[in-house]
Amino acid sequence: MxxxxxxxxxxxxxxxxxxxxxxxxxxxxxxxxxxxxxxxxxxxxxxxxxxxxxxxxxxxxxxxxxxxxxxxxxxxxxxxxxxxxxxxxxxxxxxxxxxxxxxxxxxxxxxxxxxxxxxxxxxxxxxxxxxxxxxxxxxxxxxxxxxxxxxxxxxxxxxxxxxxxxxxxxxxxxxxxxxxxxxxxxxxxxxxxxxxxxxxxxxxxxxxxxxxxxxxxxxxxxxxxxxxxxxxxFIGAPKMNIMKTELLKENGKYYVKPFGVKLPVDGEKGELLAKKNVPAGEILLGARPEHIRLAKPGETSIPVTLEVNEMMGSELHLHVYTEDGTRLIVRVPTIDLTAAERENLVQGHKLNITFEGKVMHFFDEENQTNLIY
Ligand SMILES: Nc1ncnc2c1ncn2[C@@H]1O[C@H](COP(=O)(O)OP(=O)(O)O)[C@@H](O)[C@H]1O
Ligand SMILES: [Mg+2]
Missing domain, CATH: 3.40.50.300 (P-loop containing nucleotide triphosphate hydrolases)
Structure with missing residues (x-):
């Protein structure tokens, strides 16, 4: 003992x-x-x-x-x-x-x-x-x-x-x-x-x-x-992306609007926001680099420009910036890309990204606490 x-x-x-x-x-x-x-x-x-x-x-x-x-x-x-x-x-x-x-x-x-x-x-x-x-x-x-x-x-x-x-x-x-x-x-x-x-x-x-x-x-x-x-x-590498964003509540459903693009908050995260009755308003939205992905054609997405492509072997760390100049890091498994797609990922290349709603994080802008835990 x-x-x-x-x-x-x-x-x-x-x-x-x-x-x-x-x-x-x-x-x-x-x-x-x-x-x-x-x-x-x-x-x-x-x-x-x-x-x-x-x-x-x-x-x-x-x-x-x-x-x-x-x-x-x-x-x-x-x-x-x-x-x-x-x-x-x-x-x-x-x-x-x-x-x-x-x-x-x-x-x-x-x-x-x-x-x-x-x-x-x-x-x-x-x-x-x-x-x-x-x-x-x-x-x-x-x-x-x-x-x-x-x-x-x-x-x-x-x-x-x-x-x-x-x-x-x-x-x-x-x-x-x-x-x-x-x-x-x-x-x-x-x-x-x-x-x-x-x-x-x-x-x-x-x-x-x-x-x-x-x-x-x-x-x-x-x-x-x-x-x-x-x-x-502090936990997780590369570190979580943080964005000042609007949280919307419509008919009991939650949405976020990073860079003016409306995305639904799905699954457990949406349920927790509803259960806590979190009010709509300005929040800090967190998305880990592995929870942002390249958008499929036609999907609602955020346009970004590639600044740096770090080849880590099994994955790529894409440093991108949005139209308003916000810098984000996106982690893409190498296996998800064709050789031709990888060739394209050079500085200045335009990409479209989207966030996985079920793994977003929401923080109070003022006291920086997690809004749902
Ligand atoms: N012997 C000491 N005298 C005065 N201040 C100290 C002394 N040891 C540590 N500190 C201060 O206490 C704080 C915590 O130090 P420490 O416990 O060594 O941090 P960590 O191990 O997390 O790096 C720091 O601000 C450090 O400057
Ligand atoms: Mg020490």
């Missing part, structure tokens, strides 16, 4: 900078929770308060139901992996991993058991006698994780552990963290500024901005039902 509960946790630095405001979160035993948000939003501060490396200005933190506000880091049953995993350069990998256990005066046969077991899980058995300088970045990061693993903690805290790795290695290590999590079967709190990492790793994601929680939810929830404009634009 290792639940973590934060209640009205606050951090004020130097009596003036409020880094974290009234942070409330209930993390279940064995849950993998990711804190994500732009640099400076308070992710590390919150994690460090859980670890006991940073004093709490107000509120309580409980681990397993026990208030730990006044407990030393070593007494909290946590292990932590940082972005800058300083390994001891003069020690072998084995000794690096064994270091904290030796400090605890654990018998050597027991240390051997734990170190070799961790090395096995992490795939670094062959490197145990090497010094850190003879390892790649990814291997060093595994040693740093091994060092935290052998302490058999109740909660595993990771602060941007992959940020120092190159893109390819980061993808590989991300998959390894998923496997590690299955093997360790413990509670994780993972900090990252990378929405892809958050989406792929988290059971639940906590999206933060300026020290406030913007939304807590599963990857599917935050992607499909973003609570506000900030979450909508």
């Amino acid at each position: 290792a639940s973590v509960k934060l209640t009205k946790v606050k951090k004020v630095y130097d009596n003036k900078v409020v880094a974290v405001h009234d942070f409330d979160l209930d993390i279940k035993d064995k849950e993998f929770v990711v804190f994500v948000g732009p640099s400076g939003c308070g992710k590390s501060t919150t994690l460090r308060m859980v670890a006991g490396l940073e004093e709490i200005s107000d509120g309580t933190i409980e681990i397993d139901g026990e208030v730990v506000n006044d407990l030393q880091p070593k007494d909290r049953g946590i292990a932590m992996v940082f972005q800058n995993y300083a390994l001891y350069p003069h020690m072998t990998v084995y000794d690096n991993i064994a270091f904290s256990l030796r400090l605890q005066k654990m018998p050597e046969d027991q240390i051997y058991e734990r170190v070799t077991n961790a090395a096995e899980i992490l795939g670094i058995t062959d490197y145990l006698m090497r010094k850190p300088r003879a390892l790649s970045g990814g291997q060093r990061q595994r040693v740093a994780i091994g060092r935290a693993m052998v302490r058999e903690s109740k909660v595993f805290l990771m602060d941007e552990p992959l940020s120092n790795l190159d893109a390819k290695l980061r993808n590989q290590m991300r998959a390894e963290i998923i496997l590690l999590r299955q093997k360790l079967n413990t509670t994780f709190i993972y900090v990252t500024h990378d929405q892809t990492e958050a989406m792929t790793l988290g059971d639940r994601i906590v999206i933060m901005k300026d020290g406030y929680i913007m939304q807590v939810g599963t990857p599917t929830e935050v992607f499909e039902r973003p609570a506000n404009l900030f979450v909508a634009e």
